[in-house]
Every structure is written in structure tokens, then in C-alpha cells.
Amino acid sequence: MNQNNEYGCYLELDSMLNDTYKLTGYLASSELSIVYLGYNVESGESVVIKEYYPKALVMRDMDNKTVISRKPSAQAHIDRLREAFRREAAMLKGLQHKNIVGFMNDFEQNETSYLVTAYCRGQTLESYIHKNHPMARADWVGKTLIPLLEGIQYMHDQGIIHRDLKPGNVMIGEDGSPQVIDFGSAIHLNTASSYPIMTSAGFSPLELYSDKSKQGTYSDMFSLAAIIYYVLTGQVPMDISQRLIQDNLPSVRKLNNRVSVVLSCIIMWGMAVKFAKRCPSFRVMKAALHMEYYRLKGLDLSIGKLKKTEKPTPRL
Ligand SMILES: Nc1ncnc2c1ncn2[C@@H]1O[C@H](COP(=O)(O)OP(=O)(O)O)[C@@H](O)[C@H]1O
Ligand SMILES: [Mg+2]
Numbered sequence: 001m002n003q004n005n006e007y008g009c010y011l012e013l014d015s016m017l018n019d020t021y022k023l024t025g026y027l028a029s030s031e032l033s034i035v036y037l038g039y040n041v042e043s044g045e046s047v048v049i050k051e052y053y054p055k056a057l058v059m060r061d062m063d064n065k066t067v068i069s070r071k072p073s074a075q076a077h078i079d080r081l082r083e084a085f086r087r088e089a090a091m092l093k094g095l096q097h098k099n100i101v102g103f104m105n106d107f108e109q110n111e112t113s114y115l116v117t118a119y120c121r122g123q124t125l126e127s128y129i130h131k132n133h134p135m136a137r138a139d140w141v142g143k144t145l146i147p148l149l150e151g152i153q154y155m156h157d158q159g160i161i162h163r164d165l166k167p168g169n170v171m172i173g174e175d176g177s178p179q180v181i182d183f184g185s186a187i188h189l190n191t192a193s194s195y196p197i198m199t200s201a202g203f204s205p206l207e208l209y210s211d212k213s214k215q216g217t218y219s220d221m222f223s224l225a226a227i228i229y230y231v232l233t234g235q236v237p238m239d240i241s242q243r244l245i246q247d248n249l250p251s252v253r254k255l256n257n258r259v260s261v262v263l264s265c266i267i268m269w270g271m272a273v274k275f276a277k278r279c280p281s282f283r284v285m286k287a288a289l290h291m292e293y294y295r296l297k298g299l300d301l302s303i304g305k306l307k308k309t310e311k312p313t314p315r316l
Contacts, residue, residue: 009055010034011065016041017114018107021049031055032081032184037119040104046119047104052085052112054078067112082113084184089115091160091186099151101171101181120179125227126167134234136258138296143176145228146289151180152224153282156217159189163215165223166203167230189216202226202236207275209240218275221282225270228252228289232259232267243273258299263292 015023017038025037027048036049057074058067069075089106092115096102102118129135135144148170155162162169164185171179185198199208205222207213226237233255243249249271253264266288269279279285 009053009060011036011051011110015065017049017109018105020105021047021116023049029053029055032085048101048117048119050088050115050117052082052114054081057081058112065110067110085115086113088183088186089113091183092117094158095155095160097151097154099147099178099180100155101179117181120171120173120181122171122173124168125170125172125178125231128172129167129231129234134256135231136256136296138293138300140176140231141289141293141296144172144178145231146286146293148178148180148227149224149282149286149289151178152220153286155180155186156189156220156282160186161189161215161217161220162186162223163208163219164198164200164204165220165227166200167227168200170227187215201239202230204240205275205278206240206244206273214275216275217282218278218280221270221278221280221285222272222275224282224285225267225279228267229271232256237271240273247273258296260292260295263288 010026010029011017011023011034013023013025017023020040020042021038022041023036023038027035027037029035032052032054034051034053036051037046038049039046053067057070057078059070060066061068069078086106089103092101092103093106101120103116104118105114105116107114107116152162152165160183162180162183162185164182165180169180169182171181173179203223203226205219207215207219229235229237229252232252235255238249249268251264252259252267253261266279266285270285272278
């Protein structure tokens with residue numbers, strides 16, 4: 001077995017896939033998949049390749065490539081999860097928007113499934129906020145938060161809900177523009193889905209913790225509002241389980257008084273525990289972000305002006 005990497009399970013670098021993609025690096029791995037960096041040898045374009053590899057259930061065969069079941073009894077489970085993995089490609093195929101990662105290809109090889117997407121240069125919103133201060137700045141509202149909302153609105157208009165929006169699933173380019181990735185939990189709006197999804201503390205709404213409850217665009221509204229909360233305060237919102245009996249989620253404005261009362265209230269409305277009480281409209285959220293953009297721009301300008309007109313006190 002290939003034992004020269006963390007799990008002894010990654011494909012070797014320089015491997016070719018689909019006679020088109022050469023692997024050049026490892027980006028991430030989770031319970032269900034391994035994410036590689038690579039490039040298309042025909043076009044030279046950088047790509048990201050996600051391989052279905054549920055590591056608790058499978059391993060590589062003697063060739064270090066073919067994926068085989070660890071136990072014959074797990075095969076049915078592996079196949080079910082593989083169906084869910086393939087759905088990510090099916091969801092992404094129909095979406096074309098500058099704020100959603102671009103779909104490039106999907107194929108089967110090595111007895112497993114692959115999804116190829118465009119490489120987003122930059123870093124995840126999660127790592128960005130880790131390294132930087134909370135972003136109550138006009139350019140961030142304009143370049144990042146409003147386009148992020150527009151990407152989500154677009155997918156909803158195509159009838160798709162993402163269901164796993166969180167800072168780790170948003171890439172931020174060097175110019176601040178966002179791209180939503182990871183459609184592994186996405187579904188069509190009118191599908192009654194009971195297949196398993198991941199939940200993320202602070203960013204997943206209550207209704208996603210049960211596959212019996214109704215889910216809709218309001219579920220993505222919760223996660224979007226939680227992402228905006230995180231960007232503006234630098235804090236992951238309190239998890240929903242701690243808000244059920246008494247909701248003591250501190251307001252955005254309490255944590256960052258540079259944020260207006262109006263935007264703070266709309267974000268908190270977007271994060272209401274019960275979906276029926278949640279802000280139902282992405283338009284309302286967008287209007288609040290627009291207003292905030294102009295307000296913060298005014299604030300930044302007046303601070304800039306003050307700084308420019310500040311003269312050293314003359315010595316008498
Ligand atoms: N298109 C991409 N461009 C750049 N990095 C990516 C891209 N897709 C995924 N990644 C990186 O790989 C990580 C895992 O990818 P993701 O699709 O979220 O898989 P998972 O289902 O394991 O969460 C992301 O958090 C990001 O760091
Ligand atoms: Mg992810």
C-alpha cells in the first residue's frame with residue numbers, strides 16, 4: 001500500500017486522471033473525499049479534482065489507485081454514499097455564475113468517482129477571517145458580501161439550495177470576490193430529500209438537524225446571515241443547540257459597534273431559530289447591505305478627510 005502520505009490513501013502526485021488531468025498537490029481530505037490540485041495538460045488550466053474516497057470504508061488496491069471496499073459487507077453503503085457524491089456534479093453542472101465555482105468535468109476511474117472544478121485562487125473565508133480583523137469595511141460589503149448573496153440568490157433562482165454554506169465553503173479571491181464551493185449537500189428545492197448532510201456548528205439552521213423537517217431557501221438564509229455575522233464580528237455565532245431554550249445570541253452591533261443598527265437587526269432576523277420567524281427575503285438582506293456599503297463608505301471618507309486635514313499643532 002502507498003504509505004507515504006498522511007492516510008496512506010492519496011493518489012501519487014504526477015498521476016494522470018481521465019488522460020487529461022495531472023495531479024500536482026493535495027488540498028484537503030474529509031470523511032468522504034480527497035481534494036487535489038492539478039492542471040489540464042491540454043489547456044494548462046489549473047483545476048481542483050475531488051475524488052470520492054470514504055476512508056473508513058475503502059482502501060487502495062495493490063496498484064495504489066483502484067479503490068476497493070475494506071469489507072464486502074460495506075459495499076452497499078459505499079455505493080449509496082457514492083450516489084450522493086455524484087449529485088454534487090449534477091447540481092454544479094447547471095450553474096454558471098461568477099460567484100459559484102465553475103464545473104469542468106466529472107468521470108469515473110479507479111472504481112471511484114471524480115469531480116473537476118475550476119481552481120479558485122485565494123483562500124477560504126474561514127482562513128481569511130482567522131488571519132484578519134473583522135471586516136466592517138465598505139469594500140468588503142461591496143466586493144464580498146453582496147456578490148456572495150447574489151451567487152446564492154442565483155442558485156435559488158435555478159431551484160437549488162446549498163444547505164452547507166459556511167466560511168470553509170466560500171473561497172475569497174485576491175480581489176475579495178467570493179465563490180461558493182462544495183455542493184455536496186445541495187438539493188433541488190422541490191426534492192423531498194432524506195439523504196445525509198453535514199452540519200456545521202454556528203452556521204447550520206435547526207431544520208437541517210432533522211431530515212424530517214422542511215428545508216428551503218430560508219435554510220441558506222440562516223447560513224448566509226451567520227456568515228455575515230462572522231465576517232463583521234470575527235466570531236462564530238453561538239450554535240443553534242445553545243439557543244433553543246433561551247436565545248442569548250449577542251447582536252452583531254454589540255460585538256462591533258461600527259455596524260449599523262438596521263443591518264445588525266436584519267442579520268439577527270436572518271438567524272432566527274424558527275424558520276417561520278426568519279427574514280424570508282434575500283432582497284431585504286441585499287438592500288440592507290447596500291445601505292451599509294454607502295454608510296461605511298461615507299464613514300471611511302470622513303475619517304480619511306479628517307486625517308488629511310489634521311495639521312500639526314503650531315509651536316508658539
Ligand atoms: N475550486 C477550489 N479552488 C480552491 N480550493 C478549493 C476548491 N475546492 C475545494 N478547495 C479546497 O478544498 C477544501 C475542501 O473542499 P470541499 O469541496 O469543501 O470538500 P469537503 O466536502 O471535503 O468539505 C476547501 O475548504 C478548500 O480549501
Ligand atoms: Mg467543504
